[in-house]
Structures are given as C-alpha cells and as structure tokens.
Amino acid sequence: MKINFKITLVLITVSFILFVFFLSLGQKSQYDTRDLIGKKIDNFNLKTLEGEKNITEVDLMDNEYTLINFWASWCSPCRAEHKYLIKIKNNLGLKILGVNFKDKNKNAIDFLNELGNPYSYIVKDNSGKHSIKFGVYGIPESILINKDLIVVKKFIGPIKKEDLELISKILKNL
C-alpha cells in the first residue's frame, strides 16, 4: 500500500493540535476545590481566641461533622455570611470551628458581640500560615469535614442560603 507522506504529515499535525486542545480542556484556570475533597485535613494545634488552651484536630473527631470557617472582623463578606452561620448552629446543630484570620483579638470579640457567636470553638491564625495548610485562598472560606477529618465539601466565599440547604442535605444523609 502506498502511503501519501504529505497527507500523513498533515494528519499527524492536526491530531497533535487536537490532542493539545483536549489536554488543555482538562486544565483548570482558576481556583476550585476538587483537590481537597476526599482528603484528610492536616494536623493542627491552634490557640483559642482567649489564648487559654489549644484546639487540635483530635477535638473535632467527636463530632459527626464539623464546619471549619475562616473569618475576620475586617472582612465584609464574613459579616454577610454570619447570619447563615448562626442558622447552621441553631437549626442544624452543626459544630463550627472558627479560624480567626489575621485579626486583632479586640476587633474579633467586638464582631462576635455585635453579630452573635455561632462558633463552638474559636482559634487564632495571626500569620495566616495555618490556613494555607487547609488550602485556603482568602476569607471567608469554609470546609465541612466528617469525624474521620475527611473534607466533604469546601465553600469558597461567603456561605449562602443554597449552601445552608446543601449542608442540611449532607447532614440528613448521615
């Protein structure tokens, strides 16, 4: 059989271009959460807001689910999501670990006094370095973990009404 080399060359080039396009389709060009879902969170040991004691991942293992919420008093979207966090605590009974990110103690306490405290535990991350271990991009962000410390869901940005419903569904499927 006679092979037409010019056609073969064109075919190879076209397939190469298509292959590169196909590969680039699978690449994400902005941040998402798929790399964290299903993974265990790193061990941590963080001081509480009052600085009285330390909270570690072991403290969360007694809860079926825990929501880890990264927040600060200077973050306005945190203010917007706060009412939903209160609902999560009151209506769903979910325990929330609040990680106070690069904030001043006084401002954080004032924030909670003004808007209410939805947190079962509050820890401090003054430098922000600990939040990187949780794969945080910025605040607010929340991570729902189960008792095995596996990430079930990650919420980038403020918690919204739809997220509340989703969390409720996840908890009902216990």
Place this chain on the structure above:
Amino acid sequence: MRLIYTFLIFFSFLFFNLFAKDISTKEAEIFKNIRCLICQGQSIADSNSEFSQTLKLVVKDQIKEGKSKEEIYDFLIEKYGEWIVYKPTFSKNFILWLLPYIFLLLGGIVLFLLIKKRENTKTN
C-alpha cells in the same frame, strides 16, 4: 594572631554571605514558580496580595525547615492542585514533557522516509 582573627572574621562573613545568597536564590526561584491563584497572570514573586504574602511566609518557613524545592511544590500541589506551579512536575505530566521529543523523533522518521522515497523515485 591578629592576622588569624582577621582571616577568621573575613571567612565567616564570606561563608555567611554565600549561605544567605543560596537561601535567597532558592526562595526567589520558588516564588517565581508559584502562581498567585487569585491574581491575573502573576507569580507570588510579583504579587502583594494577601494570599501571596502568606504563601511567601509558608515557603520561607519550609526552606528554614530544610525542605527541598520538590517537597515545597508537592505540599502546595496537594493543597491547591497542579495549577499552582508554573512548571508542571514530571511525574504527573510525563506525556507533556516527552511529547516534544516524541514529535521530534516522528518528524525525523517522516523526513527520513520522504528523502528515501525521493531518492527511490529518482533512481527509478
């Protein structure tokens, strides 16, 4: 004796400078290869965003702990995915790394066959 002291001080400064330079070069290299995920086309070396500032601190800490570049990249990839590094790692992207060589080889074979075919046509 004074000469020995002078030499000792000189060499300790030299050694310290070399060591410091080595760390800062490594640091700069890593910063340039890490994408600021919340910026538009910037590495953390070029960005002053909150995210970049925090990542720089984490990288500095890990360098101080004696971690290699690969270990630092692996840590960040685990948290943020492959997209965080500009230079893709070989293990997961070996096809992408090898493709240029494969195509170079294929091109060579095609060229060789074309030349051979042309020579055959001439002799016929």
